[in-house]
Amino acid sequence: MNPIPKLLAFLKTIAGDRRLAFMLALGFSSGLPFLLIFSTQSARLREAGVSLTDIGLISYVALAYSLKFAWAPFIDRFDPPGPARFLGRRRGWMVMAQAGVALGLIGLAFNDPGRALWPTIACAAFTAFCAASQDVVIDGWRIDVSVPESQGMMLACYQLGYRLALLSAGAGALYLADFLDWRSAYLAMMGLMLVGVIAATFAPDGPPAAEAGSDAEARDPVPAATPGGAAPASAFARSFVEPLGDLFKRLGWMLVPILVLVALYRLPDFVSGVMANPLYIDLGFTKSDIATVSKLYGIWIGMIGAFAGGISVARLGLMPTLLCGGIVAAASHLSLALLAASGAKFGLLTLAISIENFAGSFAGTALAAYMSSLTSPAFAATQYALLSSLYALPGKILGGLSGKIVDTIGYPAFFISTSTIGVPVAILCLVVWYGSPRQVPAAPAATAAR
Structure with missing residues (x-):
């Protein structure tokens, strides 16, 4: 079976629906940080002489991806300070999270784990938190702007973008580290986060997003704050x-x-x-x-x-x-x-x-x-x-x-x-x-x- 016609049809579908094109870019932005704080980072740490025991313990920073449900309701209910005025709730949180990821990658680039491990751990933990938060918002945006019947195509675009990001943060970062150095590799990956920032800035806010928000408030309005915070x-x-x-x-x-x-x-x-x-x-x-x-x-x-x-x-x-x-x-x-x-x-x-x-x-x-x-x-x-x-x-x-x-x-x-x-x-x-x-x-x- 020749896969080329199916691939061309898939690309034509993406070109015909700008939401799919933005989903592809946001999938790339979502996948980029993961390996940089997980397996790619473990290679960097081992080459720097960090012990296997410490490498295993440092992997705990990736727990942010598993614990993101704890702060997801906050992101879902409240506007981010500042960006929401221009971008809305979803895209505002997206840009803030992506800026945080970029800042964390800069910190990882300029830290030397062979000399001081704790700054590397702190930057990796901050990057993981921002990356997990980005995933929460991207999922919410995807559900808001598309009807259930189109979710399959949206997820296919997301997965394609995510896989391309894994290639960049995996093979791309390792090649750059081998031919240049680890600092150049991480700074290059930080630059690629611009793909997500641009996509989040110009992504559409479709009618389903507004309708979903008003429906949710009608069913379960956010209670007024009380001195004790009980509501x-x-x-x-x-x-x-x-x-x-x-x-x-x-x-x-x-x-x-x-x-x-x-x-x-x-x-x-x-x-x-x-x-x-x-x-x-x-x-x-x-x-x-x-x-x-x-x-x-x-x-x-x-x-x-x-x-x-x-x-x-x-x-x-x-x-x-x-x-x-x-x-x-x-x-x-x-x-x-x-x-x-x-x-x-x-x-x-x-x-x-x-x-x-x-x-x-x-x-x-x-x-x-x-x-x-x-x-x-x-x-x-x-x-x-x-x-x-x-x-x-x-x-x-x-x-x-x-x-x-x-x-x-x-x-x-x-x-x-x-x-x-x-x-x-x-x-x-x-x-x-x-x-x-x-x-x-x-x-x-x-x-x-x-």
């Missing part, structure tokens, strides 16, 4: 209690194993992901080697895996795909264990990255489809945000300890141990599959947590 606190609590109550009402006690499954499903990938780049550095691969195979080649293998997961959901069904994805994603870490035990062999590096990226993306698509099937149309955005935060949170917490584990047992044993998490994941998939014979129709998926 706003009550409204804030309802932002979480009502969506959770709806899930429990529909799913009953089966919600417990479902939540455990969601929490464990991508745990192996998050735990091992922190140590992948340090492994490649310790084996002696150059930054250009890592950029070419892991970031440039690997990103396309990941996209193939994501499409394969979507096809599997359509043809085999949701639960069989979820079961298969959980098993293969965990088992794929055995290829990293083989690489760690065999040494710096370029062919094994390519094989390990191929297997892991394909399996991880396949599983990611399966989990996103499953979490979408659990949401109710009345609470789709909030419920999906809560579920996506849950699936990332345990992995990021344990991922912070991954460096200490590797220092204790070594790379091969570490990656073998992460693969064993696939056993309880498979059991939970079977429990949920046979315990929940009826699946709620899927709502449009929001952005998964990083």
Whole structure:
């Protein structure tokens, strides 16, 4: 099958709807900071001589992506100071968050983690907070300006922009660091944040946004502030209690194993992901080697895996795909264990990255489809945000300890141990599959947590 006509049709659709073009640019802006505070940064830290234990602990800055639901209601209800007068609530928060990301990247560029680690940690944490806040606002803007029937195309544009950003922040940053230096790489990435700032400044505020805002205020007006702050606190609590109550009402006690499954499903990938780049550095691969195979080649293998997961959901069904994805994603870490035990062999590096990226993306698509099937149309955005935060949170917490584990047992044993998490994941998939014979129709998926 020739993909070129479909690609041309896709690009023609984007050109015909300016919301899709802005969604592409905002997806790029959303994806750019993630690797710069996660795997790309771990390569920089290891090259600077930072210990594996410290690299693992520094990965805790990415917890902002999992905790963003905590301040999302504030962003959703209140105007930002200053920019809202000219840009409105959504775009005003977007520009503020993007400016914060750019400022954080400047701080990372001018800090040397080999000499002083704490300034690097502070800048990374600030960047993560601003990047997670940007994601909250972009999701809200996407839902505001488009009807449910067009959400699929909006998400496709978002994912394309996000993947292009991963190429820039992964392969692009590593190439620049190899041929120039890390400061130049991070400053170049800061410059690319202008793509998001320009898109946020000129993005449309469609009628759905205003209608959605007035409807929301009519249903649940923001209470007047009281000296004790009780009324706003009550409204804030309802932002979480009502969506959770709806899930429990529909799913009953089966919600417990479902939540455990969601929490464990991508745990192996998050735990091992922190140590992948340090492994490649310790084996002696150059930054250009890592950029070419892991970031440039690997990103396309990941996209193939994501499409394969979507096809599997359509043809085999949701639960069989979820079961298969959980098993293969965990088992794929055995290829990293083989690489760690065999040494710096370029062919094994390519094989390990191929297997892991394909399996991880396949599983990611399966989990996103499953979490979408659990949401109710009345609470789709909030419920999906809560579920996506849950699936990332345990992995990021344990991922912070991954460096200490590797220092204790070594790379091969570490990656073998992460693969064993696939056993309880498979059991939970079977429990949920046979315990929940009826699946709620899927709502449009929001952005998964990083």
